[in-house]
Amino acid sequence: MILFGILVFCLVLGIIIGLQIPIAIPIIYVQYMSIGILAALDSVLGGFRAHLEGNYDNVIFLTGFVTNVLLAAGLAYLGDRLGVELYLAAIVAFGVRVFNNMAIIRRDLLKK
Amino acid sequence: MAKEIETPSSATEQKKKKKFWAGASLAVVSLILGIMLSVQFKTAEENESYGGYFRTSRVEMLTEQLQVLQEENQKLQSDLADAQTKLSNVRDENQALVDMKEELELAQMGSGAVALRGPGVILTVSDGQKITPGEDPNLQLVHDDDLLRLCNELKSSGAEAISINNERLIATSEIRCAGTTILVNWKRITPPFIIMAIGDPEMLESGLSIKGGYLEAMRYAGLQVNLQRIEDVEIPAYNGPFQFEYSTPVVAGGEEEL
Structure with a gap:
């Protein structure tokens, strides 16, 4: 429960930092960024869930985060090149996982 | 910053360390997620200020x-x-x-299909008035060959267009005696004959009035001849039909010969 609070705090801190730093991604990459965000959200929720379940592995979490973000963005890019809306696959996959993870986290938290 | 749940057990030292790193990783990743989110928000907001022009769709x-x-x-x-x-x-x-x-x-x-104008000469020729007894009165008359010779002289002096009594001379024009009158372009003309020609006036004049020339001979014969330079003479167009009953143009090399 403390970890959950820390995570929310870090998220808010990150949002504040992001709003303060003068960085804006080029408009063309907004789409890839949004999919990357989805992947990152999935990773965080997945990691938190694993932590709650007690089978958390730091290496798996970090590599999973990086590869998920890159894969999602790469998939979207490839889809753009090919004219196939491949990013939809990433959105569906990560979206489903986000919901699953959220559901499990909710149950785990309620169980405690 | 890290999760610190007090578990005094020394055996769980490693586990505690692991938990710390887990919390740290999750915290860092969620920090990154937060940054990404807000950057995305900012960019999306910027797009919105462009009227949402850059939404992915x-x-x-x-x-x-x-x-x-x-x-x-x-x-x-x-x-x-x-x-x-x-x-x-x-x-x-x-x-x-x-x-x-x-x-x-x-x-x-x-x-000769169009009227022309330009500098030239006007030559007026009429029958002689003085009829001396015993002389052939025929010599006092202007004949077709007189006109023919005069026209020939004009042409050789560089006349570009010639008319006799407003009958334009063209390539097929005849000057022919027809009883008491003369035919030009199949039209009867009568004295006084007015011959108009366009060309260099000086050339035309000198060509006609050259010593021993035909004009002098006509004067000598007693005909009334008047040669006059003129700055602007208008010569009418040939007003008869162009008839080619037997002729057809020769086509050479696919181009009509003009």
Whole structure:
């Protein structure tokens, strides 16, 4: 429960930092960024869930985060090149996982 | 910053360390997630200030539109190239038309189909008045060959157009005695004969009035001859029909011979 609070705090801190730093991604990459965000959200929720379940592995979490973000963005890019809306696959996959993870986290938290 | 749940057990030292790193990793990743989110928010907001022009769906639509427009542009460019080629062809044709008009004008001038004006001479010839007894009165009359010779003289002096009593001399014009009158272009003409010619007035005058020339002979014979230079003489067009019953133009090399 403390970890959950820390995570929310870090998220808010990150949002504040992001709003303060003068960085804006080029408009063309907004789409890839949004999919990357989805992947990152999935990773965080997945990691938190694993932590709650007690089978958390730091290496798996970090590599999973990086590869998920890159894969999602790469998939979207490839889809753009090919004219196939491949990013939809990433959105569906990560979206489903986000919901699953959220559901499990909710149950785990309620169980405690 | 890290999760610190007090578990005094020394055996769980490693586990505690692991938990710390787990919390740290999750915290860092969620920090990154937060940064990404807010950056995305900012960018999205910026897009919104452009009227949402750069939403992904919009981008796709615009890309599609761009592609369509580019194709259209390409097509139009090729159309333009076509049109330009056609235009230059038309210009060439126009040039050909102008050339043809010039050619036609020249041909009309040469054939006598148009009235002409320019500097030249007016030569008036009439029958003699003095009839001396015993002399052949025929000598006092202007004959067809008189006119013929005068016209020939004018032509050799560089006359460009000649008319006798407003009958334009063309290539087929005859000057022929017909009883008491003279026929030019199958029309009867009577004295006084007014011969008009366009050309260099000086040349025409000197060609006619050369010593020992035909004009002098006519004067000597007692005919009334008056030669006058004129700055602007108008010679009418040949007003008869151009008839070619037996002739057809010879076509050489696909081009009509003018």
